[in-house]
Amino acid sequence: MSEQKRGMHGIWTGRWTFILAATGSAVGLGNLWKFPYITGENGGGAFVLVYLACILLAGIPVMLAEAMMGRKKRMSPINAMKELTTEAGSPSFFRSIGWMGALSGFFILSFYSVIAGWALVYVGKLASGAMAGITADASGAAFGAMLADPAGLTIWHTVFMFLTGVVIARGVNKGLESALNILMPILFVLMLILFGYSLTTPGFMQGFHFLFDFDFSKLTTESIVVALGHSFFTLSLGMGAIMAYGAYMPAKQSLGKTIMWVGFLDTLVALVAGMIIFAIVFSNGLEPSSGPGLMFVSLPIAFGTMPGGIFFGTVFFILVSIAALSSAISIAEPAVAWAVEKGFTRVKATMVICSVAWLIGLGTVLSFNEWAEYKLFGKTFFDSLDFVTSNVMLPLGGLLIAIFVGWFMSSDMIKNELKMKNDTLFAVWRFVLRFISPVAIALIFINGLGLL
Ligand code: PHE
Numbered sequence: 001m002s003e004q005k006r007g008m009h010g011i012w013t014g015r016w017t018f019i020l021a022a023t024g025s026a027v028g029l030g031n032l033w034k035f036p037y038i039t040g041e042n043g044g045g046a047f048v049l050v051y052l053a054c055i056l057l058a059g060i061p062v063m064l065a066e067a068m069m070g071r072k073k074r075m076s077p078i079n080a081m082k083e084l085t086t087e088a089g090s091p092s093f094f095r096s097i098g099w100m101g102a103l104s105g106f107f108i109l110s111f112y113s114v115i116a117g118w119a120l121v122y123v124g125k126l127a128s129g130a131m132a133g134i135t136a137d138a139s140g141a142a143f144g145a146m147l148a149d150p151a152g153l154t155i156w157h158t159v160f161m162f163l164t165g166v167v168i169a170r171g172v173n174k175g176l177e178s179a180l181n182i183l184m185p186i187l188f189v190l191m192l193i194l195f196g197y198s199l200t201t202p203g204f205m206q207g208f209h210f211l212f213d214f215d216f217s218k219l220t221t222e223s224i225v226v227a228l229g230h231s232f233f234t235l236s237l238g239m240g241a242i243m244a245y246g247a248y249m250p251a252k253q254s255l256g257k258t259i260m261w262v263g264f265l266d267t268l269v270a271l272v273a274g275m276i277i278f279a280i281v282f283s284n285g286l287e288p289s290s291g292p293g294l295m296f297v298s299l300p301i302a303f304g305t306m307p308g309g310i311f312f313g314t315v316f317f318i319l320v321s322i323a324a325l326s327s328a329i330s331i332a333e334p335a336v337a338w339a340v341e342k343g344f345t346r347v348k349a350t351m352v353i354c355s356v357a358w359l360i361g362l363g364t365v366l367s368f369n370e371w372a373e374y375k376l377f378g379k380t381f382f383d384s385l386d387f388v389t390s391n392v393m394l395p396l397g398g399l400l401i402a403i404f405v406g407w408f409m410s411s412d413m414i415k416n417e418l419k420m421k422n423d424t425l426f427a428v429w430r431f432v433l434r435f436i437s438p439v440a441i442a443l444i445f446i447n448g449l450g451l452l
Contacts, residue, residue, distance in 0.1 A: 005075050005079060005341045006073070006074045006075055007074040007075075007247075008075075008340070008341070009075075009247070009248060009337055009340065010248055011248050011249070011250060012177065012248050012249060012250060013177060014177070014181075017177055017180075017181075018245065018246075018248070018249040018250075018253060018258055019258055019261050019262060020177075020180045020181065020184055021177070021180060021245050021248075021326075021330070022067070022236075022242060022245050022258070022259075022262045023184060023261075023262050023265050023266065024180045024183075024184060024323075024326030024327065024330070025236045025241055025242070025245060025326065025327050025329075025330035025331075026234060026235050026236050026262055026263075026265070026266040026327070027184075027187070027265065027266055027269050027323055027326075027327070028112075028323045028324050028326065028327030028328075029112060029115055029116060029119075029320070029323070029324050029327065030230070030233050030234040030270075030327070031234055031266060031269045031270040031273055031323075032269070032273045032295060032320055032323065033115060033292070033294075033295045033296075033320070034230065034233070034234075035051075035230065035234065035270040035273060035274060036273055036274045036277040036278065036294055036295060037290075037291055037292055037293075037294040037295065038226055038230060039051075039211065039274055039288075040278075040281070040287075040288035040289045040290065040291075040294055041289045041291060042218070042219075042220075042222075042223035042226060042227070043215065043218030043219070043223065044210040044211055044213070044215070044218070044288070045209075045210065045211060045212055045213040045214040045215055045218075046214045046215055046216045046218055046219040046223075047218070047219065047223050047226075047227055048211055048212065048214075048271075048274075049214050050219065050223070050224055050227040050228075051227040051230060051231055052267070054227055054228045054230075054231035054440075055231045055234075055235065055263060055267055057432060057436050057437060057440055058228065058231060058232075058398060058402070058436075058437040058440055058441055059231045059232065059234075059235045059237060059263065060235075060259060060260070060263045061402070061429055061432045061433045061436075061437050062232075062237050062238070062398045062401050062402055062433070062437060063235055063237055063242055063259050063262065063263060064255060064256060064259045064418075064429060065401050065402065065405040065406075065433060066237060066240075066242040066243045066246060066401060067242050067243070067245070067246035067249065067255055067258075067259060068246065068255055068405070068414060068417050068418055069081075069084060069243050069246065069401075069405065070242065070243035070244060070245065070246025070247040070249070071246045071247060071249050071251070071255070071417060072084070072413075072416075072417045073247065074247045074248075075247060075337070075341060076098070076240075076244060076247075076334055076337035076338035076340075076341050077097065077098040077101050077102070077240030077243040077244055077334045077337075077338070078095075078098035078099060078101075078102060078240075078334070078338045079098070079338065079341055080098065080243060080247070081094065081095045081097050081098035082095055082098070084404075084409070085404075085408075087413065088404070088408040088409050088410070088413065089408070090404060090408035094400060094403075094404045094408070096400065097240070097397055097400050097401055097404065098240060098334070098338075100239075100393060100396070100397055101238070101239035101240030101241075101243075101334055101397055102239075102240065102334050102335040102338060103393070104238070104239040104389050104393040104394060104397065105239055105240070105241070105331050105332060105334055105335050106335065106353070106356060106357050106360060107360065107385050107388070107389045107393075108233075108239070108331050108389050109164075109328060109331045109332055109354075109357040109361075110357045110358070110359075110360035110361040110363070110364060110385070111361060111364040111382055111385055111386060112324065112327070112328055112331060113157050113160045113161045113164065113328060113357065113358065113361050114153060114157045114361050114364040114365055114382075115292075115324070116160040116320075116321060116324035116325070116328065117153060117155075117156030117157040117158075117159065117160045118146065118153075118156070118296060119317050119320040119321040119324060120156045120159060120160060120317075120321055121146055121152070121156050122296060122300070122317040122320075123314060123317040123318050123321060125142065125300070126300065126303060126310060126313035126314045126316075126317055127310070127314040129310055130142075131300040131303060131304050131310075131313065132304050132309070132310060133304050133305065134300055134301060134304040135301075136284040136285060136286055136297070136301055139297045139298075139300050139301050139304075140286075140293070140297050142300075143293045143296050143297050144293075146296075147293075147368040147369060148368075148369050149369070150365050150366055150368075150369050150370060153365045153368070153369075154362065154365050157358070157361050157362075157364075157365055158358065160321070160324070160325075160328070161354050161357065161358045161361070162354075163325060164325060164328040164329055164332065164354060165350050165351065165354040167179065167325065167329050168329050168332055168333070168336055168346075168350045168354075169346055169347045169350040169351075179322075179325075179326070180326055183319070183322045183323075183326070184326075186315075186319060187319045187322070187323055188269075190312070190315060190316055190319055191269065191272055191273070191276070193312060194276045194299075194302070194312070194316065195272050195275065195276055197276075197302060197306050198275060198276040198279035198280065198302070199279075201279045201280060201283040201302075202283050203278070203279050203280065203281065203282030203283030203284070204275070204279040204282075204283075206278075206279075206282040207274075207275060207277075207278025207279040207280075207281065207282050208275060208278075208279075210278050210282070210288060211271070211274050211275060211278060221447050221448065221450070222448070224444055224447070224448075225391050225444055225445075225447070225448035226390075226391060228391070228395055228440075228441065228444045228445075228448075229387075229390035229391035229392075229394060229395055230390060232390065232394035232395055232397075232398050233389075233390045233394060234266055234270060235262075235263065235266055236327070236330060236331075237394060237397070237398055237401075238393070238394035238395060238396070238397030238398035238401065239331075239334065239393070239394055239397055240334035240397075241330040241331060241333060241334060242330075243334070244330070244333040244334045244337055245330060245333070247337075254419065254420075255417070255418055255419075255420075256418065256420050256425065256429075273295075276299075276302075277294060277295055277298050277299065280298040280299065280301060280302045281294070281298050284298070284301050286298055286301075299313070299316065300313065303316070332350070332353055332354065332357070335349075335353050336349045336350055336353055339352065339353065360385075363381040363382070363385070364381060364382040364385065366381065367380035367381035367382040367383070368380075368382070391448060392445075392448075395441050395444070395445055396445070398437070398441055399437075399438055399441040399442060399445070402433050402434075402437040402438045402441070403438050405433055406430065406433040406434035406435075406437075406438065407434060411430070414430075
């Protein structure tokens with residue numbers, strides 16, 4: 001691979017930018033929207049426990065491996081994997097980590113943009129005051145009406161994809177860095193305000209118990225597969241996003257510490273979002289297992305009654321949209337970086353990739369209305385895409401990464417890049433990556449295949 005490709009996309013300028021960018025990638029619809037609703041669908045506590053175990057035993061070790069590989073090569077995951085497999089003398093089969101990742105990116109971006117479009121719709125709904133004092137029933141009906149309108153959904157899907165494209169096209173430093181510096185802190189503050197509010201609701205403790213009481217009788221094979229898949233989805237793993245961002249990370253920064261921070265912040269946001277949403281769900285007699293609408297139905301009820309709710313509600317959904325945006329760009333980055341290395345301009349690469357993802361996204365739009373009855377193995381187009389990416393492609397990518405870094409890259413190759421001072425910590429990480437993560441992923445995976 002020619003040397004001019006290395007580092008051609010730019011380097012994060014600030015000391016903290018990688019943390020911010022990787023957290024921006026990790027924290028998104030996965031935490032605010034998906035985590036609460038799949039927790040609701042999978043019975044609560046026991047699911048959360050399995051999810052936390054997956055984050056610790058598979059997610060964080062794989063994340064460190066991905067960031068390390070990216071920084072070592074400083075190019076798109078597809079080209080990085082080409083060089084790494086040659087250097088490690090591993091079967092070229094492991095190159096599929098790069099290709100499959102880019103493909104997963106298309107699929108994920110396609111539905112991610114549709115759901116982010118919902119958040120945009122809700123910015124308008126809250127700002128207009130239409131949700132003031134809304135009842136639980138009316139909130140459910142408003143959500144249903146939005147889903148029933150494919151034209152509306154398509155418009156907002158288009159708007160979101162366009163915004164994503166604009167940020168990506170502007171590049172790593174000018175597009176992303178500046179936006180993230182301001183927006184991420186605001187998101188945290190707003191979540192704290194909402195958390196404070198949720199503490200005052202009568203359903204808080206019930207929600208808390210729902211999330212943290214471990215009732216293993218509710219655990220099914222499917223929920224274990226979903227927990228594993230979600231731990232990859234929420235940490236942006238198994239498809240090259242973190243590898244791509246690692247490629248822009250300054251050489252001196254400690255990878256280990258940084259990754260721990262990202263993993264911690266991402267988990268914190270998910271758990272806080274869960275506590276907020278379930279407090280409102282139980283206070284208003286909503287169904288925790290009501291699916292993708294959970295956040296969109298429950299939060300407006302809270303905003304509708306709290307003082308200053310219109311303001312906070314509007315800002316909140318703006319931030320959900322921004323959290324989604326900072327994730328969406330990272331979903332597209334592996335494919336975009338690769339196309340740029342192939343000789344496309346960044347703008348052209350962005351246009352092509354976003355257009356393809358946009359087109360696939362129409363399938364998701366329709367799966368909530370016109371195509372709602374068309375099901376493959378009992379799943380709509382959106383459900384299938386979500387299932388195959390999160391529960392098959394990402395864990396498979398993670399499995400290959402764990403095996404590749406654990407078994408094929410030499411200690412020297414890795415140590416040079418990690419610069420981890422603590423040898424014990426290195427040994428523990430390598431052990432987990434060699435034995436625990438792959439075995440856990442493989443076991444869950446094999447069991448889960450029966451669900452396809
Ligand atoms: N981690 C993001 C979220 O939780 C989604 C994502 C998946 C981003 C895969 C990048 C890669 O919303």
